[in-house]
Amino acid sequence: xxxxxxxxxxxxxxxxxxxxxxxxxxxxxxxxxxxxxxxxxxxxxxxxxxxxxxxxxxxxxxxxxxxxxxxxxxxxxxxxxxxxxxxxxxxxxxxxxxxxxxxxxxxxxxxxxxxxxx
Amino acid sequence: xxxxxxxxxxxxxxxxxxxxxxxxxxxxxxxxxxxxxxxxxxxxxxxxxxxxxxxxxxxxxxxxxxxxxxxxxxxxxxxxxxxxxxxxxxxxxxxxxxxxxxxxxxxxxxxxx
Numbered sequence: 001x002x003x004x005x006x007x008x009x010x011x012x013x014x015x016x017x018x019x020x021x022x023x024x025x026x027x028x029x030x031x032x033x034x035x036x037x038x039x040x041x042x043x044x045x046x047x048x049x050x051x052x053x054x055x056x057x058x059x060x061x062x063x064x065x066x067x068x069x070x071x072x073x074x075x076x077x078x079x080x081x082x083x084x085x086x087x088x089x090x091x092x093x094x095x096x097x098x099x100x101x102x103x104x105x106x107x108x109x110x111x112x113x114x115x116x117x118x
Numbered sequence: 119x120x121x122x123x124x125x126x127x128x129x130x131x132x133x134x135x136x137x138x139x140x141x142x143x144x145x146x147x148x149x150x151x152x153x154x155x156x157x158x159x160x161x162x163x164x165x166x167x168x169x170x171x172x173x174x175x176x177x178x179x180x181x182x183x184x185x186x187x188x189x190x191x192x193x194x195x196x197x198x199x200x201x202x203x204x205x206x207x208x209x210x211x212x213x214x215x216x217x218x219x220x221x222x223x224x225x226x227x228x229x230x231x
Contacts, residue, residue, distance in 0.1 A: 104149065
């Protein structure tokens with residue numbers, strides 16, 4: 001079975017440019033998560049969708065970051081304008097949330113996008 | 119704010135030895151997850167612990183959860199080189215947003231010959 005698919009795997013761009021990261025969750029999963037991983041701050045949850053609806057975006061660092069999930073099989077994370085401090089590995093994860101209490105299923109992670117802003 | 123702390127942060131151990139990684143968290147939770155990450159790779163789910171006293175084992179790894187002490191352990195038995203990786207615990211608090219994981223700092227394990 002295909003896992004979580006992210007693209008691109010690597011992105012190098014100049015400060016001020018718009019960056020769009022893409023994610024295809026595992027088919028049948030109804031929850032999708034965007035994380036950022038850096039040496040200094042570790043793994044941070046940026047935003048979390050359930051049934052395509054954003055539930056918690058308290059981790060989005062600032063207005064330059066936005067995320068969408070137009071359908072159950074696709075999500076984007078956009079940074080505009082990008083800054084050098086946005087350089088990190090961005091992971092997308094998905095899981096099956098059953099019931100209203102959060103469910104017990106682990107989150108399945110994609111391979112990540114390694115983003116470098118020069 | 120939920121805090122999840124792991125220790126040690128770095129562990130170098132010889133093949134064949136046993137050791138334990140600790141994960142402490144600061145709020146009430148009945149759900150704790152362990153993940154493994156190889157350098158430059160994704161995170162792989164290892165264990166899901168859902169109740170006080172839960173114990174799961176897979177090969178040389180065994181994880182346990184004590185919700186009263188807010189502590190989980192990952193025990194490594196007779197380590198082998200293939201276990202070298204970074205191990206993360208992650209917690210979902212009983213209150214707040216369902217499924218919102220907070221990750222620990224990670225423990226980088228290096229198994230030497």
